[in-house]
Amino acid sequence: MENSQITIRNLKKSYGKGDDKNEVLKGINLIIHPGQIIGYIGPNGAGKSTTVKILCGILPDFAGEVTIFGKDLKTESMEIKKHIGYVPETGALYDLLTPNEYLSFIGTLYGLDKDKLESRAGNLLSFFGMEKHSDQRMDTFSKGMKQKILIMAGIINNPDIIFLDEPLSGLDANTVILVKDLLIRLAKDGKTIFYCSHLMDVVEKISDRIILINNGIVVADGTFEELKTEKAGTLEMLFAQLTGRKDNEINTENLFNGSHKN
């Protein structure tokens, strides 16, 4: 508990009521320390994005207890939000703006002064090789370019915790390397990285700690080395083992021997 940056106790979240009730998180317990890179993985619908949305204050209605920086998320979310960053899964940005306008907009929401904002935006645009596009409207950008802007917007306030939901989606190989290096460097500076992804090899390489959830509960939690020795040789194999999809090859065969062929 000591020195913990995020403490989650019995976190539950459900949607709907009565017969339509869908319990997405069934009691998550986690303690996360500063400077960790957490790879938060799980199959589609396991509850990864829901966890992140709760921790970022997007979903204020949940059961259980969450404290971030020692503050209760339910009552002090505004204070918490000032020190966190979020890179969403969906390409959610105002793409009729230019990168400069958008970063300036996001920075102002965090109360950054103009000079600091310009300097940070300039550095980030330069880091991602986007300076020459800084005054072009983003609606003409490719998915990868928009993803870079989302990452920049997620860290422009120099947050202490960064939540990333599939941050590498749409990025080219060079940018993936760049982002991986960036995340490692941020963690070295004491930032906590909470990172959801389906790219097992990336998670395996950069995470200090891997948390695997399935059906709303944590089914594995530890470093890759700890988990590997217990269960399987690669994270992909471990994932398949713990989430019940060991028969992928059989399914593919069935598809091609069955209706798809007809």
Place this chain on the structure above:
Amino acid sequence: MVQVALFLVRLFKTPIQWLGVDYPQFEILIRTKLTMDFRSSPTGFQISGSKKSTLLYQLLTFSLIGLLFGVAAFSVGDLILSLTIFFTVIMVSLTMTVISEFTTVLFDQRDNYILLPRPISNRTLLLLRLVHIQFYIGFIALALSLATGIIVAVKYKGIIILIYFIAIGLSTWMTLIFTTFIYLMISKVVNGERFKDLITYAQIAIAIIIFGSYQIIPRLIDAAVLKNVTMSVHWWTYFFPPAWLAALVKLSLFTPVTTPFLLLSFLAVFVPITGAVFLIRSMSKGFGNILADGSSETVSPKNIRTLNTRLTSRINKFLCISEIEKAGWNLAVATTSRDRKFKQSVYPFFGIMIVFGVIILKPDLTNLAVSLQENGELSKYFFIVICGFSGSTAILQLPYTDTPEAAWIYKALPLKEHGHLLTGAVKAILFMFIIPIYLLITIPSILLWGSSVFPQIILSGLGNVLLVLIAIIFQKMELPFTQVREMHQKGTNSLRAILNMILMFLLVGFVYATSFLSGWITILICGLVAGLIVLILRFIRKSWISPKGWVTLRNIEERL
């Protein structure tokens, strides 16, 4: 335009801060929203005309309508009564616009992932949405009140014109906070998904109440008396916002006023301010919860009932001429029956049409059947036509969606006959909204007015379909679900509904005229109209594949 809006916002900096709103955040938010509104979106299916010309078109047409309102209101002798009537018209028109066009904007959840993770308070978010909408309905109100403003300025001179426009501003603000207050009260009783469902019905209810009262109250007053009457203050006047605003404008003439009028003027200023304070400070948490509820994509999985789809897909075999047209039909049926925003834009008009129907028929509840039978010829044909007309509003909403990017499929598929998709979707909407209405009214109409009205019922139905198709051609309607619901378009939709209504009045006259002809001749006319419908549908299908057609799909390639 954005700079003008920001200048006005800055005038209210201190009161905004009193509301507990973070002003720097608020200013950058409103600046960003308005900047985006005025940048044309590069959709592949380009909207006709620029945003500036759209606003100019709205300004001119609303001003013309406002002129009619003004002339009608100022035919009354007493200034305060004239202004009360005028402000009532303005507030009702604005309420209807807010309900049908801006409810979706108020509770828009599309930018949840941009705004909710940032340290923005619910108060700031609520005020942002209110001011953003205020900008657009304020523009509509300004256009509607321009002509009357000139009449007032010429007739009374002095400071009155300034106070008059302040009163117009207050009327839009009161309309907005009143509607939002009702929505937030409902959200206190029900939460989440249920609220989203209920809001559609609440829209219908508010539309019926507001529009019904607006239509019925003047009918209780003898028009001849109005010309010479002066307004006296009763207890209920203190609950009637248009009277407050009228009293405020009258005050600026510096003529001797009585205490009740002073009190009414005080209410005109006091209520919008305290209403805003109460709404922002006490109810913004509920607003934040409504927005947050929409951030969950993992709602309970539900199996959609396919019964209705099966029924409509059986029928489309008879009504659609190609497989692509059937695909357009199926897409429209599936999407419109599940899209809340579509329902929110369409259903209130059904409420209004019910009120219209009741007003036209003026039923006497003590002797319903006899009173309905004794209705004049014109009113019964008016009723028959107007019932089917409500379906046309649904057609107008067909191009709009929250996910216009999904339209890439139209280009990616090996398709040439895109027009078939549009006609298929139009046929589906007509089938879903106009045919059930006519099935519903045919039997009671024949029972009440005899079988002789049957040809007119058929003609009304076909006439309504014809009007819709003409509107599609003149408005150059885009393919289904390809246009983003943009702010600047909102006023245009209301305007189009009004213009279509004018066409509907012509149809009423035509149907009424046929009642003097033999039934067989009316049936023959029906046949001709049906033939015309077939030809127009063919024209729409052709226009979409012809290079001379009103829209081509070339721009979508840029998006792919």
